Amino acid sequence: MVIRADDVRRRYGQTVALDGVSFSVEEGEVFALIGPNGAGKTTLIRALTGTTNADGHIEVFGSQPTEVARHRLGLLPQEFSPAERLTARELVAYHAGLYDHARDVDAVLEDVGLTESADTRYTNLSGGQKRRACVGTTLVNDPELLILDEPTTGIDPTGRRDLWRLIEELADSGTTVLLTTHYMEEAEELANRVGMLSDGNLVALGSPGELIERHGGDSRLVVEADDEAAATRALEMAGYHLLPDQRHVAVPAAPEEIPAVVETLDEAGVEYDGLLWRQPSLDDVYAALTGTDVTVGGEHLTEARQ
Structure with a gap:
């Protein structure tokens, strides 16, 4: 040792x-x-x-x-x-x-x-x-x-x-x-x-x-919306459980579930700059354990821009 x-x-x-x-x-x-x-x-x-x-x-x-x-x-x-x-x-x-x-x-x-x-x-x-x-x-x-x-x-x-x-x-x-x-x-x-x-x-x-x-949680779809409150309401009314995210609105989602989230937002008239799908990272682990975020050097993000 x-x-x-x-x-x-x-x-x-x-x-x-x-x-x-x-x-x-x-x-x-x-x-x-x-x-x-x-x-x-x-x-x-x-x-x-x-x-x-x-x-x-x-x-x-x-x-x-x-x-x-x-x-x-x-x-x-x-x-x-x-x-x-x-x-x-x-x-x-x-x-x-x-x-x-x-x-x-x-x-x-x-x-x-x-x-x-x-x-x-x-x-x-x-x-x-x-x-x-x-x-x-x-x-x-x-x-x-x-x-x-x-x-x-x-x-x-x-x-x-x-x-x-x-x-x-x-x-x-x-x-x-x-x-x-x-x-x-x-x-x-x-x-x-x-x-x-x-x-x-x-x-x-x-x-x-x-x-x-152990602690990272689910893969998620992050919604970059100008009106995050409207995006939150639309997704919650559609039955989505929002995940804690220090930066944007996020819901648990596999890649094949992205179109359904997009449809929900479009039907509610919610405008957004982009959708980012990402797997959990150490940043999510830290946030889950401490309730705070850490400045990250980069994230494993897959863009699904509309």
């Missing part, structure tokens, strides 16, 4: 940041902690790496976090701002110099896809390239455990997917990865298991598939 956390608690004055969190991460696993800003993700990362005190019991590689040899860990904080005058090569080389036995800098740059941009100053890199350079600084010591706090926040979708591929390659090579994210699609794509945090509490733990099957 790489990480073991039992009943971890942390307060900042009257604010409860962590309220009895327990979970474990196995060797070679990709484990995602998901939740909105303020859920306790970063505080938990700091507790796991020994950079903040917390009550409860934490073990990393069987030792207290502060006793773990630094070369065994790679950490990318959410807020990481390198000197912008450095090139990507200089940035990675600087961090390699912090270890007695570091990887070849060019090999690391190749791993993160920056060979052609190695001599570009950090300030001139794209958002995705900057984040890959930052990940490169965590790989110079060939860590057994890689901890990434919101690794893709603030970068474009292309850069995000590039980083996903890199994380998948690292996991395939045997690196244990713990990441935090508020992008549900990211967790579904990368993680073997996820832990859902809400107000410092771990409200769910399991594989994405297990959690969606």
